[in-house]
Amino acid sequence: MLPPYLIIAAKSTAIYLFIITAIRIFGKKELSQLSVIDFVFILLISNSVQNAMVGDNTTLQGGFAAACGLFISNYVLKLILRTSPLFSKIVQGEKxxxxxxxxxxxxxxxxxxxxxxxxxxxxxxxxxxxxxxxxxxxxxxxxxxxxxxxxxxxxxxxxxxxxxxxxxx
Missing domain, CATH: 3.30.240.20 (bsu07140 like domains)
Incomplete structure (x- = not known):
């Protein structure tokens, strides 16, 4: 059995990848281009996936585990985007x-x-x-x-x- 904080980090990573994929499929606007509707949608999405990431664990350590999972996922994703033009094109699209x-x-x-x-x-x-x-x-x-x-x-x-x-x- 995995330690609970590692499970939280893994769930956070899974949610992170899901949200990136969903945003890529359903729209490409950046935060600077969000309408009020888009902004409210992002807020509601973040609230709706919080329990999926940390479950009943509302401890400081659980929050750190979720944040660490997200930071590591973000770092690795950006590293892959910089080194793989094909992956970058798939994830970010083209002009x-x-x-x-x-x-x-x-x-x-x-x-x-x-x-x-x-x-x-x-x-x-x-x-x-x-x-x-x-x-x-x-x-x-x-x-x-x-x-x-x-x-x-x-x-x-x-x-x-x-x-x-x-x-x-």
Missing amino acids: ILLIHDGIILREGLRKSMFSIDELKSAIREHGVDKIEDVDLAILEVDGNISVLSKNYSHRTVKARKKPQLSHNP
Whole structure:
């Protein structure tokens, strides 16, 4: 029989992998792009899986075991994503072209599950007023939308996500 804290860590890892898979299947938006509905959904999911991870164990050690399982799982997953392009493509997907030469690509919009209003909002965040002025809009694998435009080239920076420090040497 496994020690109870190892069981908690293993259950937490299983839930972590399940949630990643479910988010990958049902949607790709990052936290910076969450609507109120998405945010409430994430809160409810986290609450609903808590008992599956720790069960009746509400001790500090049980919480540490669950957190350790999640931290280790996250570290290993990110390591594999960096070293395996194929695995990265499966888990994170590929960039999706949304606008090309001022024309909305309906297939890209469908794949990304973005509405036209969300797309218009994203290009406005980049300082571009009209879709016709966009040369290229891409939903990146990290959930950001990159917008390139000749008319507004000085404003074509990623605006949807706070910069993160790189841990790569």
